[in-house]
Amino acid sequence: MDIENSKRFLPEGKHLMMGNIAMSEGAIAAGLKFFGGYPITPSTEVIEHLAVRLPQIGGVCMQMEDELASINAVIGASLVGAKAMTATSGPGISLMTETISMAANLEVPFVFCDVQRNGPGTGFVTEPHHNDIGLMRFAGNGEFQVITLAPMSCQELYDLTITAFNFAETYRCPVFIMSDAYLGHIHEVVNIPSKEEILKKVIDREIPDEITKKFSYKDDNTGKYIIPKPPIMGTDYCPTMFLSQPHSSEGLPTPKPQLFTEMMIKKITSNIDKISLTESYKLEDAELIIIAYGLPVRASYRAVDLARKEGIKVGIFRLITIWPFPDEKVKETVKDAKAVIVPELNYTGVIAEQVERVTHLSTPVVRIPNVCEIHHPNDILKIIKEVAK
Amino acid sequence: MTRYEIRVVGFGGQGVITLSKMIIMASSIYEGLAATQTEAYSAAARGGKCWGEVVIDLDKNIEYIDYPKALKPYDFLIVLSEESANGVKVDFVKNEENTGFLIWDPSTIKKFRAAKKINKVLGIPIQKLAVEKFGNIVFGNSILFGIFTILSGIFSEESALETLRKFVPNSTLDKNLEAFELGKQEAMNFLNQIKEENN
Numbered sequence: 001m002d003i004e005n006s007k008r009f010l011p012e013g014k015h016l017m018m019g020n021i022a023m024s025e026g027a028i029a030a031g032l033k034f035f036g037g038y039p040i041t042p043s044t045e046v047i048e049h050l051a052v053r054l055p056q057i058g059g060v061c062m063q064m065e066d067e068l069a070s071i072n073a074v075i076g077a078s079l080v081g082a083k084a085m086t087a088t089s090g091p092g093i094s095l096m097t098e099t100i101s102m103a104a105n106l107e108v109p110f111v112f113c114d115v116q117r118n119g120p121g122t123g124f125v126t127e128p129h130h131n132d133i134g135l136m137r138f139a140g141n142g143e144f145q146v147i148t149l150a151p152m153s154c155q156e157l158y159d160l161t162i163t164a165f166n167f168a169e170t171y172r173c174p175v176f177i178m179s180d181a182y183l184g185h186i187h188e189v190v191n192i193p194s195k196e197e198i199l200k201k202v203i204d205r206e207i208p209d210e211i212t213k214k215f216s217y218k219d220d221n222t223g224k225y226i227i228p229k230p231p232i233m234g235t236d237y238c239p240t241m242f243l244s245q246p247h248s249s250e251g252l253p254t255p256k257p258q259l260f261t262e263m264m265i266k267k268i269t270s271n272i273d274k275i276s277l278t279e280s281y282k283l284e285d286a287e288l289i290i291i292a293y294g295l296p297v298r299a300s301y302r303a304v305d306l307a308r309k310e311g312i313k314v315g316i317f318r319l320i321t322i323w324p325f326p327d328e329k330v331k332e333t334v335k336d337a338k339a340v341i342v343p344e345l346n347y348t349g350v351i352a353e354q355v356e357r358v359t360h361l362s363t364p365v366v367r368i369p370n371v372c373e374i375h376h377p378n379d380i381l382k383i384i385k386e387v388a389k
Numbered sequence: 390m391t392r393y394e395i396r397v398v399g400f401g402g403q404g405v406i407t408l409s410k411m412i413i414m415a416s417s418i419y420e421g422l423a424a425t426q427t428e429a430y431s432a433a434a435r436g437g438k439c440w441g442e443v444v445i446d447l448d449k450n451i452e453y454i455d456y457p458k459a460l461k462p463y464d465f466l467i468v469l470s471e472e473s474a475n476g477v478k479v480d481f482v483k484n485e486e487n488t489g490f491l492i493w494d495p496s497t498i499k500k501f502r503a504a505k506k507i508n509k510v511l512g513i514p515i516q517k518l519a520v521e522k523f524g525n526i527v528f529g530n531s532i533l534f535g536i537f538t539i540l541s542g543i544f545s546e547e548s549a550l551e552t553l554r555k556f557v558p559n560s561t562l563d564k565n566l567e568a569f570e571l572g573k574q575e576a577m578n579f580l581n582q583i584k585e586e587n588n
Contacts, residue, residue: 014417014418015418016410016413016417016418042430126430181430185427185430186427187410187428188454189417298455299455301455302456377456
């Protein structure tokens, strides 16, 4: 145990880190014990780093024979009580969808880091392209909700990975960290907090007390959805069965798939206030609103500062949690806006579509698509000026 | 604007990426400035046209760099291979009093048209010096780091030396310190030369 504690936490203070490494260290700080993966550009540094680090803290890093085996190993490890994760890129997540769906059904907590690259197919492997956002929401068959977090710096890759593990433990659903080829390879300073501060934040995987020997269910008296702590297989604190069919709170097959589906969705959406993380920048008097997530946020900050100097009232509403989409927050934020500008690292404008949905197309939504190249602040400034005319 | 834009271009394996990492470590870890480093990430980093970029904010109150790529015109451009010199244009570096440096290596670049038209140009045969004086081209990085430390003035010599100690193996530390010193001297001579020209 001494070895574990001395190596789990990096010394408090500033560390210069690559994005992929910051994410890995965040996972270790959060209590990661098992990593199963198959190396793929541009996520390879994650498995390289964890192959060194996890054995130092009594954890296991396994390079499996392929992506299918990787995700299955991760789910297995989580079922027996280890905090577990995998990291991959677009082609990897395509292969893993079957098991993601299964894990959602079994309410197994795990964290998934998608270091996105250009696609479809093999694509252009070293360039950033936010083209798995749809997949990160709809991975696998069946209806279920996931949580996706979009960091924009090495510091956030570290911090939000801890948050991701906490969400996974709390809501027992797949939690994605949306990184990309660019963010994964940036080097920046990461301020590592003290061990005590980290431990205060981390939700541990513990053997639950008897009453939580269950899957999630709806409390008929209060109407609230109750998500018990994840059970641990091999202990007495485990539901009767783990089935890939709809299950009751005891883990038995249920003849009511309607209620099961409702629970799968509502256990997340009824907690959206706690899950949905957002940030506002100069929104107080903004007539134009940029809605952005991930790397384009950084260019947006500069563009907004430049536009403000020219007297254009523009602000940023930043989505840190992109799934579940914060419908109400976005609706409230953009209700008086003349237009919404959405810079995205894809052509479709996946989040722009969501904004159009929640505003019922009543507010003009201007996309700034870009692929394989991050937005230059001037690209965004140009559109701000055009829209402001 | 307090951003300081640095770009290093050359051939994969010359230490282009290492130099950019040394620059960010000295400025962010030891001087406490906000900084971001990005680098070539592909086969290029292992032999091909390779680059490393660092953006540093000179304002100590700024907590992070908003836009991570180095923007033209650069404050500091280091060009180490013929291929990467071809695309360089006059307006790639700033034309200002205390900034806008171009460092290039005549031992690896034969023709460098743009260099003739840029104000603060230092052509120094880094690879040749490294091989002749220290026996291996890898010491070229420490020469360049010495040049950068003096010309940019972003971080103190102590910060630079601390960084050097972190990056080089103990067995070659003395030689690297010598190389760093050589770079420093070259840079100081260059600054004096600029001063004389201005007078």
